[in-house]
Amino acid sequence: MKKVSIFILSLIVVSTLAFAGGTKEVKFPERGKSITIIVPYAPGGGTDAVARMLAKYAEPHLGVPITIINKTGGGGAVGWAEAAKARPDGYTLTMFAPNIVTYAIMGLSDLNYESFESVLMVNNDPGVIVVAKKNKDLDVVKMLKDPSYVSGGENPNFYLLAIEAKTGVKHKDIPYGGAAERIPAVLGGHVDFAVINIGEGKGQVDAGELIPKAVLSDKRIPALPNTPTLKELGIDAQMGAWRGLGAPKGTPKEIIAILETAFTKALNEPGFKEAMEKAAFTIEYKSSGDFYKFMKEQEVAIKKMLGK
Amino acid sequence: MAKTNIIVAIVFIVFAILVLFLSNSIPVSKDAPITLDTPMFPRMLSYGIILLSIILILTNWKEAFITKTDNKLIWIGREQLKIVGIGLAIMIASAVVMIYLGFILAMILMNFSYMVFFKVKKKHVLFLEPLLTTLCIYAVFEYVLNVPLPKGILFQ
């Protein structure tokens, strides 16, 4: 009897609240609709791979299909411009990558992370300093403090800038197009070292052709348990390629919360963890609020590096 | 062809000057490594274009203005120019329409305009071609290739 009365009472309270405040319960996502994730990079790349794996494991938690659309160009800016214009109803999301912070600072894009709502951070692949097999015994700290060693990077090379900010030593950095050009440059001995993400060079690392010397992160990463962090070696430089989800500005808080919960569940799925580990992507979860804070910190750090 | 070549050369020189002018607004990074500056390569190309254009003018000068052996302007006839102009106009208009009305309507309209413009008489071709072409392509892209085509901002 007591239980029933409590139940009825709470029912009344809830319904009056609902009617009085007009706070309808948000029904998201509705059946029959689908969620689109705009990936601003080409299919086959790292961001695309993470998005596809994430979509696969989040679908059951959201109950609707998730489609990936690759809208490439402008280092991500074109895809983000499209996502920013989309209706803020939670049905269009986009993948964030470091350029969402850096391009605005470099004056290459009008949009930055502030033009979106952050949903959650999914992964963060810290930079890994690699050398060729013949330089296996090189002391990485000595190398980083000796300006005669040449780096194969890109312009701007935020990994190297982060290291240089701590060591004060400037290396010659030959700008390449991407990891696909940097790794052969190290293997062929055209440069002495490069900073890559482990997923880009795992095959070579496993074969012993590329030697990982240090990781630019706070803690050692699961893919390379025997490789020290640069912090352990006395140079506290941290920088990674991170990815997360964003939604158009103005997407209701309730919807962001539903998305955050569903994607967080996907992140914790054993299948997702296994797939990410196999592909050598490091999962790093940050909640919506923490992700925003993280990007803000990145912005400050990068502005300092570029002297802006 | 000689006179045409001289006109071609002049157009290229104008293009090169435009590139040189625009290259002035290309930023130059202050702490760049020792290499060519960002605007340098387009500038070198522009000088190359100007040089080659001048050679083109010089080698054709005699034929075009002195011996006049080969000074016919190779261009297209008025009739052809009109057809091509209208053909292009239909395409440009359709691309603009596509922004507002989306892929299906814009392309049906474009194909139908071409059918009318080409004076296709057979009724079944006149109506079926635009519908079939557009819908087949739409279906392949939308459902097989999974590429979403524009829906048009009026229908969003």
Added chain:
Amino acid sequence: MLSNLIQGFGSILHDPTIFLFMAIGVVAGIVIGALPGLTSTMAMAVLLPLTFSVPSHLSFPLLLSVFSGAMYGGSISAILINTPGTPSAAATVFDGYPLAMKGHAGKALATSTIASSMGGLISVILLSTISPLLAKFALRFAAPEYFALAVFGLSIIASISTQNLIKGLLAGLFGLVIATVGMDPISALPRFTFGRSELLGGVAFIPLMVGLFAIPQCLVEMESIFRTDETLKNIKSELLNWKELLYIAPTILKSSLIGAFIGAIPGAGGDIAAFTAYNEAKRSAKRGEKFGSGELKGIAAPESANNATTGGAMIPLLSLAVPGDSNTAVLLGGLIIKGLQPGPLLFTKQAGLVNTIFASMFVANIFMCIIGLLGIRLFIKALNIPKKIIVPVVLTLSVVGSYSMNNSIFDVFVTILFGIIGYSMQKVGIAASPIVLAIILGPMAENNFRRALIMYNGSLAFLYTRPITIVLLAITIFTLVSTLIKQHYARR
């Protein structure tokens, strides 16, 4: 080793569904390749999610069949409607279309079919035998070597501009200027982007190709649209005879080697290979061979070379995890999603998959040959479709193709703009192919030249101190001079 290939056959014979997947893949690839604006990269990206759900011994053969089929399919539209379906078929237009116009579309298509599959087969054999060697050699390519390779490629402009050398060079320089649009990767500063983020990555290549080839061709067809609706009369559907087959065999062999070699160098794909092979075939032409007006060797060379890059491009992908072009980049994505890390260990740890890849590429090329030869009679029918229908259809495909590359209407306008430029240039006797070649090679030349300068602290010593660079530059000078001499005598 060749034994890998044989083991691969063994493993694909276990599961006959592979053959079904591959037949579908080859047909889909051919269709996609033949339609201007649809690219194999797009098709492979669509099939990429399949690697999640379908076992890799089925999904990779499917992807590879699409890859091979599309590389060949591009030649069909190049031959029949003077519009290369893919950038790699741009060099096939030179002799393919003239031969078709002479009524020998059957011969042209048969040549491209046989050359394509032979090129593919030769490259698979090379891939399964000397791939580690070639991969090691490719690693010796640093910025100076890439620069020299690009210069060599650009020198081909001289040999394809037979009508007027200066105008050809002007077109090349125009292409090089267009290629500078976008973000300069060396300094990370934008050039000629007018503040549009769509242009940061440069003028998108597929819209530009469609603009330079498909649109002008449609406009040319329109000019005579009101004259009696004449479709090509007297199309002979006869294919090749044995004599002709023997005649093109040496060209196919040489071009396939060129293609496999160029494909093995990361960043150089089917387009560069096709032009290089065409150039070489033309340079070594004997008296009486009429390149540019329907020479069989002029079709065989680019077609065998571009298909040979499919095997070549797998070398850096599998052994270095470095994708050679956008197609292999998608394959790399597929491997990564599967958790298979390409690299030297793939050959030992995943030997089964590697062997399957070899064997399925081999079978895909045989399928391609059979399907292609059977399909020729059907393809030729395209010539019977009235212009009044084919023109709007091709224009619709051009719009959708240029849009879908980046899902951007901006690119549709890029296509139209370059359509107008391409048409005007054609009218004044400037060919589109030097522009395309320059746009492909421009960034490679510029970026690597500047990279090399950084390596050498601003000195030009890299031009004469590195053996491979010297060899490449010497070959450039040799082919350039011998081509120019030949052209000089030919004009007399």
